Amino acid sequence: MSTGLIWFENNLRVKDNKALFEACEKHEQVIAVYCFDPRKFKKTKYGFPKTGKFRAKFLIESIKNLQENLNQLNISLLIFLQKPEEIIPEIARNHKIEAIYFQEEWTTEEKQIIAALKKKLPTIDFQSFYTQFLFHPEDIAYGDFNEIPKVYTEFRKKCEQYVDVRKEIEIPKQKPESNRIKNTSKTPNLKELGLEDYQQDSRTAFSFKGGEDEAWKRIDYYFWKTTKLSEYKQTRNGLLGKDYSSKLSAWLANGSISAVSIFHQVKKFEHEITKNQDTYWLIFELIWRDFFKYTSLKHGNSIFKLSGILDKKLDWKFSIESLQQWINGETKEDFVNANINEIAATGFMSNRGRQNVNSFWAKELKQDWRAGAAYFESVLVDYDVHSNWGNWMYNSGVGNDPRDRKFNIKKQADLYDPDNQYVDTWLKK
Ligand SMILES: Cc1cc2nc3c(=O)[nH]c(=O)nc-3n(C[C@H](O)[C@H](O)[C@H](O)COP(=O)(O)OP(=O)(O)OC[C@H]3O[C@@H](n4cnc5c(N)ncnc54)[C@H](O)[C@@H]3O)c2cc1C
Numbered sequence: 001m002s003t004g005l006i007w008f009e010n011n012l013r014v015k016d017n018k019a020l021f022e023a024c025e026k027h028e029q030v031i032a033v034y035c036f037d038p039r040k041f042k043k044t045k046y047g048f049p050k051t052g053k054f055r056a057k058f059l060i061e062s063i064k065n066l067q068e069n070l071n072q073l074n075i076s077l078l079i080f081l082q083k084p085e086e087i088i089p090e091i092a093r094n095h096k097i098e099a100i101y102f103q104e105e106w107t108t109e110e111k112q113i114i115a116a117l118k119k120k121l122p123t124i125d126f127q128s129f130y131t132q133f134l135f136h137p138e139d140i141a142y143g144d145f146n147e148i149p150k151v152y153t154e155f156r157k158k159c160e161q162y163v164d165v166r167k168e169i170e171i172p173k174q175k176p177e178s179n180r181i182k183n184t185s186k187t188p189n190l191k192e193l194g195l196e197d198y199q200q201d202s203r204t205a206f207s208f209k210g211g212e213d214e215a216w217k218r219i220d221y222y223f224w225k226t227t228k229l230s231e232y233k234q235t236r237n238g239l240l241g242k243d244y245s246s247k248l249s250a251w252l253a254n255g256s257i258s259a260v261s262i263f264h265q266v267k268k269f270e271h272e273i274t275k276n277q278d279t280y281w282l283i284f285e286l287i288w289r290d291f292f293k294y295t296s297l298k299h300g301n302s303i304f305k306l307s308g309i310l311d312k313k314l315d316w317k318f319s320i321e322s323l324q325q326w327i328n329g330e331t332k333e334d335f336v337n338a339n340i341n342e343i344a345a346t347g348f349m350s351n352r353g354r355q356n357v358n359s360f361w362a363k364e365l366k367q368d369w370r371a372g373a374a375y376f377e378s379v380l381v382d383y384d385v386h387s388n389w390g391n392w393m394y395n396s397g398v399g400n401d402p403r404d405r406k407f408n409i410k411k412q413a414d415l416y417d418p419d420n421q422y423v424d425t426w427l428k429k
Helices: 018-026 055-074 084-094 108-120 150-160 212-225 228-235 249-253 259-272 277-304 319-325 334-346 351-364 369-379 385-396 411-415 420-429
Strands: 005-007 029-035 077-081 097-103 124-131
Touching: 005 018, 005 084, 018 029, 018 124, 029 084, 029 385, 055 077, 055 212, 055 249, 077 385, 084 097, 084 108, 097 212, 097 259, 097 385, 108 124, 150 277, 212 228, 212 249, 212 259, 228 277, 259 277, 277 385, 319 334, 319 351, 319 369, 334 351, 334 420, 351 369, 351 385, 351 411, 369 385
Parallel strands: 005 029, 005 097, 029 077, 097 124
Antiparallel strands: none
């Protein structure tokens, strides 16, 4: 009997998951694996953990839900707190695995893991799929990733003109019960990941809960129950409350829902409820998400370099005291402090807030932008390597912003928080 292994990473869903679907189509027996990689929970050189408590909790919830949904398909999800390249070879040998299915990744840390696995399992067939994009890399109108433009609008227009978003891939058919294997593995808790448990701050903009089912509940609420999508563009610069933007980022980041699924929900909404600038704008933002992924595909590790993808030498400083003040919300700007307090207390910050906080750190204080990006990587519930480092480069003058703008923080606060409601909420302890 042929056995395939689906190795989950940032594609934690059963719907529209080509890797899972292919594994189920090609093999009579399918086993699923997820590894909480200890390297992702270690401390960075700045002293904070690479993955902080908000994202870790969201991930734990996501894995629990994935396990339930796979159970419905009679597929056992084995969960480990171990490096993939250490445990997967053992499973592959024990279960006579013929092929491993996974989401294609291209940043160095992920590539190293895949290379180590391949080295240890030279006879196994590795099948990877780009399942994180809106516009599939095989469909874009560029012959080579090197042709991806530096300017977003150029990229967007060409994609909109020439690329059709693919159809969603259905949930695989249920396997027979005999597909289940003995599974004593357990999802680790926050303590086992070296993190403290916490109570949610009552001021939080949104109570994020991980898992594919929760992502679809949010779609149901934001699109269908409240039709908030029909005013998305007008409200997306908001700072308080759960409805000013879609809040889909955390589920998108760990792949609990695909950009393709969201796109088709927008199209359905436009067909059944209303079609306007606001509904289009959610797609516009999903294209930004793609753009940063294509930027990192093109530029590789340059997205982590001080001089960025522009290879621009600027006069950067770095002091650990400044970093601490910025993180503690003790800068001279109340609007920056309020935003940084929000992210520290909840793991979330609006897009408007992120732009201002980034601009203040990199362009006002001229501090090494990578330290700010690393802090966001630690605390964000929705951290995505390409979106985070891409946006940070953009707002720090070493990325894709052709205008190299600096935010006037006071003006921004007057415009987006005219009654100080936001600042008052987040400056109070
Ligand atoms: C400095 C900085 C760091 C950021 N880091 C991240 C990150 O780690 N992960 C992340 O998902 N987003 C990041 N963003 C982008 C954006 O702020 C968040 O996606 C957004 O605030 C999440 O809220 P939402 O889902 O309600 O967004 P919505 O406004 O509802 O947007 C819908 C979706 O579009 C995508 N999107 C929207 N804006 C952007 C953008 N500027 N860049 C890329 N994708 C976008 C997201 O997937 C988002 O979920 C960052 C922005 C800045 C300025």
